[in-house]
Amino acid sequence: MGDAPEGGLAWNLRQLVELDQGFGVAFVARGGVGVPTEAAPVATAPRPATAIVAYATPRPVTSVAPAATATGLPATDLAAVAAEAATCRACGLCSERKQAVPGEGDPAARLVFVGEGPGADEDALGRPFVGAAGQLLDAMIKGMGLVREHVYICNAIKCRPPGNRTPEPAEVAACLPFLLRQLRAIRPTVICTLGNTPLRALLKDQTLGITRLRGTRQEWEGIPLIPTFHPAYLLRNPDAKKPCWEDLKQVLAVLGREPPKR
Numbered sequence: 001m002g003d004a005p006e007g008g009l010a011w012n013l014r015q016l017v018e019l020d021q022g023f024g025v026a027f028v029a030r031g032g033v034g035v036p037t038e039a040a041p042v043a044t045a046p047r048p049a050t051a052i053v054a055y056a057t058p059r060p061v062t063s064v065a066p067a068a069t070a071t072g073l074p075a076t077d078l079a080a081v082a083a084e085a086a087t088c089r090a091c092g093l094c095s096e097r098k099q100a101v102p103g104e105g106d107p108a109a110r111l112v113f114v115g116e117g118p119g120a121d122e123d124a125l126g127r128p129f130v131g132a133a134g135q136l137l138d139a140m141i142k143g144m145g146l147v148r149e150h151v152y153i154c155n156a157i158k159c160r161p162p163g164n165r166t167p168e169p170a171e172v173a174a175c176l177p178f179l180l181r182q183l184r185a186i187r188p189t190v191i192c193t194l195g196n197t198p199l200r201a202l203l204k205d206q207t208l209g210i211t212r213l214r215g216t217r218q219e220w221e222g223i224p225l226i227p228t229f230h231p232a233y234l235l236r237n238p239d240a241k242k243p244c245w246e247d248l249k250q251v252l253a254v255l256g257r258e259p260p261k262r
Contacts, residue, residue, distance in 0.1 A: 078107050081181050085158045090174040093159035099126045103154025103182060110189040110255060112152045113137065114179065114198040116230060117167050123160040128153045129231070136231035137194075144248055145260040152186055154179065156198040172201050183220070190254040191223055192247075195230030215247040217254075224254045 082102040088094060101118040104127055113129075121131035129137045141148050157167045157175040167175075179201070183191065193199045196210050202220045210227055218225040228247035229240050249259055 078103075078182060078185050081178050081185070085178050088158070088175075088178075091159075091171045093157065093161060093171055096162055097159040098123045100158045101126055101128050101155065101160075102158050102178065103128055103152060105148070105152035105154075106150050107152070107186060109150060109152040109186055111146070111251065112154070112183065112186060112188045112191050113194060114191060114202070115153070115155045115194045116197040117155045117157040117164075118160040119164050120160065128155055132235060133231040136234055140231065140244070140248060143245070143260070144252055145257065152182075152188065154182055156201045167197055169206065172197060176201055183223075188223060190251055191220060191225045192251050193225060193227045195233065199225075199227045214243065215250055217250065226251045226254065 082100075085100040085102045088100065101122045105112075115129060115133075115137075118128065119131050119133070121134070122128055128134070137153070138148055141151060156172055156179055158178055159175075161167050161171070179198075191202070193202065196208070199210060199213065199218075200206050200208050202225065203218060210229060213227050214229060215226065218227065226247060229237075229244050234240055234244060252259055
């Protein structure tokens, strides 16, 4: 796989394995083709049962009762946001989508990841981060000692841009109300933005750059916001996995958690 062409399937798989090893997650090859299967922790002493105490009690992934927001207005129910996004025609992206991808996870999550927009796999399945970048995000979450089902994952826009291009400012602006309503409904302890698009959208500044701001503590409506690289960027630039892990440790610090011992 070391000689695999950049951007090909074998190259992406190699980057996936290398990144996951950087986060302390090991993969077991199946069928001799190097396809990652269920992740397992690297060999260490057994973790105590309280390793994910912050999310120890499973919560159903359903809507929650409206809660007060920083503005004093009632928060919007996540199910209502999903229903409205499914029929939204506020921008031209609706004409080519298979389905909207509103988001998924724990409606009472303490941590929300916000990416850029759906890709082809997400557009087909209606779920966020299920392709190659999604596998990387899963590894990042596991490396933090957390569980995907106990965080919330969504994107700045809910429909796939053609060719997975960067969303245009007008498209982000048209979709932003959905994201704001989701965040106000959840009111997490911390938000982790992935890449430039959600960072600029939430902080209302198109000049911001992830390279300069990654790992720094920002704020959105009184909630700490930690920017880091998008998993798709990490696939193309594996050297960025180390600074990304430093950013994720900042997220854990806001949650009052220590990184899992290796």
